[in-house]
Amino acid sequence: MDQTPRYDTIQPRFLRYRNHYKVYGFIFFLFAFLLWGYWTFNFIHHGPAWLWHENKLELTLTGFYFLSGLFAYFFWFKPQLKKSIQVFSTHILFHNGGEAQQLNFSDVESVNRVCWSLFYLKTQDNHKFYFNSSIDRLDYLWEGLRSARPDLLPDEEFEDFRLKLIQYDHHQKRKDWFFRHNLLDVFNWFVLPLIFIVGAHIFQSRDVQINAQGMYVFRLIMFSMLTLLATSFFYSMILKKFIFDKRIETKVKGQDEKSRDLEFEGVVLQRSKIFQIVTACFIFTVLVWQDLNFFSVTKIKEEVATFGLRKGSTVIVDNRFNCLRCQYQVHDGDLLVFGKGYIGQVMAKGGEFVGEVSSDRSGRNIASDNVQEVPAGHVAVKVANGEIAFIKLTEITGKIRN
Secondary structure (H helix, E strand, O other): OOOOOOOOOOOOEEEEEOOOHHHHHHHHHHHHHHHHHHHHHHHHHHHHHHHHOOOOOHHHHHHHHHHHHHHHHHHHHHHHEEEEEOOOOOOEEHHHHOOOEEEEHHHEEEEEEEEEEEEEEEEHHHHEEOOOOEOOHHHHHHHHHHHHHHOOOOOHHHHHHHHHHHHHHHHHHHHHHHHHOOOHHHHHHHHHHHHHEEEEEHHHHOOOOOOOHHHHHHHHHHHHHHHHHHHHHHHHHHHHHHHHHHHHHHHOOOOOOOOOOOOHHHHHHHHHHHHHHHHHHHHHHHHOOOOOHEEEEOOOOOOEEOOOOOOOOOOEEOOOOOOOOOOOOOOOOOOOEEEOOOEEEEEEEEOOEEEEOOEOOOOEEEEEOEEEEEEOOEEEOOOOOOOOOEEEHEEEEEOOOO
16 A cells, blocks of 8 residues: 655645534524523513523523533634644644644554544553544544554554545535535525415414414424424435445545545535425425424423323423414313413303302302403413413413323
8 A cells, every 4th residue: 555645744734623613603602692582582571580480490501501602612612713733744733823732643652533533642641632524634634644653553444544534524525515506505594494484374373373473483493494404414414425425435445536526516415405495395394284383392390180290291282272263272171281381271261251169068069159250362270279260362382282
């Protein structure tokens, strides 16, 4: 096998962290902005007392997201973007701003592959240096290591992992190149979600009274983004595994030719995006047809033995049951979720009368003196302690499915 270094050892290039990792940082801040907007909206409309009393767990998790995300960004992610590596014939230089750290190949005791493109070099003084394909052209470093220290790995293992590093490198570069089909990308990421949201509202609002418009649209946005991200990831991995990796394997193995076939990749990616759009349209259609965006899960906050429900158990909630003048109506005896996870059983609807009934010592029912008419837009529900409460329809989250 030719052991000639496949990189310039006189003026080696800088191997940097890839640009699309900045997109990951943008996504973090986007979700942080959405969470901030959501909690600000609830703070304005309900006040701080309700916000903390009803959302302790959610607020705690949100705070953890902010703190851990900001810590990771400023103390790990951001510094990584400033780092770069140069590979020489005898050593590696790590640049971090104005500082440089040198690792001599002669000091490397062993090289260990962890998984995928991740591996680390262990030095004689027990330090470990980790690398993966988030660094551009990592195969240069692998080839430099092999050229300087052929005793560390057998030729077959070296060549096998070199091929994988090239495959991962091309895969990462295609991420930087992902938004190159302007019309398809605009339709896929902007027009298609908009059509989905508008279409879902048109079809679903005919049967269901949508009380919380903002939350309804927010959920649709989340469904659309998750669908597009999932289908993009699915086709991306299919193309990598069964098309691009196979092509690289036949082209690169045992040779020094590592360049990408941009024309071929462009055609394949364009066609895959058309398939992805068709797949996303199918998923959106099923989602609206089955009203899947109206289903949610909730964890019961208190023991409701009267209704056969235990604290901490999770139930499926059908959020279509929040109106009286549509096909998804509430009926006497239905178990409803209202507020932030409270359970109640429907006793009467708006315009009907409801009252408490007691018994005398002989077991005969005594007519209640506390008979009230249920106000319009409300339902009377029996809550966990047996009392009757009037609940606004807009406060009903949905009906518990058996």
